[in-house]
Amino acid sequence: MRFRLTPQDGAFFDLLATSAGHLVRGADLLVRMLGADRTQRVQLAEKLHQVEHDADESTRDFLSRLNQTFVTPFDRDDMHALANGIDDCMDAIDEAGDLMVLYKVGVLPTGVADLVAVLRRCAELTAEAMPRLRSMTDLREYWVEVDRLERRADRAYRRLVADLFDHEEDPITIIKVKGVLDALEEAADAFERLANGVEAIALKES
Template identity: 65%
Template sequence: MPLRFTPRDTSFFDLLAELATHLVTGADLLAQLLGADRPERKALAKQLGDVEHDADETTHAIMRRLNQTFVTPFDRDDIYALASALDDCMDFMEEAADLIVLYRIGELPARVSDQVQVLQRAAELTADAMPRLRSMSDLADFWVEVNRLENQADKLHRKLLAELFDNVADPIELMKLKEVVEILEAAADAFEKVANTVETIALKES
């Protein structure tokens, strides 16, 4: 970690970056889980559960510090919103993984992997962007690109829904798949929320 000369709560940046790093790990585990067989999936979902637990700890550390710190690097409510949105990204990814295992879902449609690839890309962009909050530099690319990804995820989601209704004849199987697909879409929305919050912060500071 670099030397710090300013006392103004640089640790918020470290904690937000740490939280975003958990998201990258989580999204990668979720991608692995999709391609794995059942016993492996169970182990990967457990690992993802551990990462989600770590992310929870980081989120609570941010919240505690937020409530106990007099001067924050930017608007208190914006830090709160950002940490909550990051935490939501993780919760949805973990929930999707858990339900895939719990529902004993077999092979998933190819477009579900596309959904998770969007999440992986969004997580990477987020982890790259968090350290740049310190200097408020080059953040526009981040929120523009994540918004573009979310639009892509949204289109993918609707195609996937139509595809499921066309191809899955068993209504109970359909219900399971639809739920997983909707949780992944909620994760993409949560990444967009992260990007929009970063935009708000950056524009206020500019």
């Protein structure tokens, strides 16, 4: 059994879990936006902005506590990177929803639902993993699965872009839809970067 010489301040892990919970809320709203009409999308986008604001507050609370704590549960830079990684995921989710509204995108390609479903699952896995950082146990399945999901998202993204270029003749529509797809793909990348960061921390602390 490995003994830790650093304190296990539960507040840090609670704040990380809260931040990750906002990702699930945000991804849920993104799923709902796909099947909504333009008026409903505006309302849902406003709710998504509020979730993003709540996530920012959680990040600030975490970083404030980090800056005021002399000895942290694990490397200070790693903890900072975790908080920023969660924030990056939330920002990308919010951007995708925002662009749906700003660009007044109509019906999105059917395959977009698969891409958003990947983000929803990544958010769930992240929310489940954050509390386990307290003990650094049972985390490998998290980063392995997120890596698999990110590859699935990449394939879906490439297919969607190819189909868009093949079947859409209006260049403005292509620009709008591709902008949304790019934001969704960036969200998947952000989840993978976060999972890779967790893997690096777990290996360092093991």
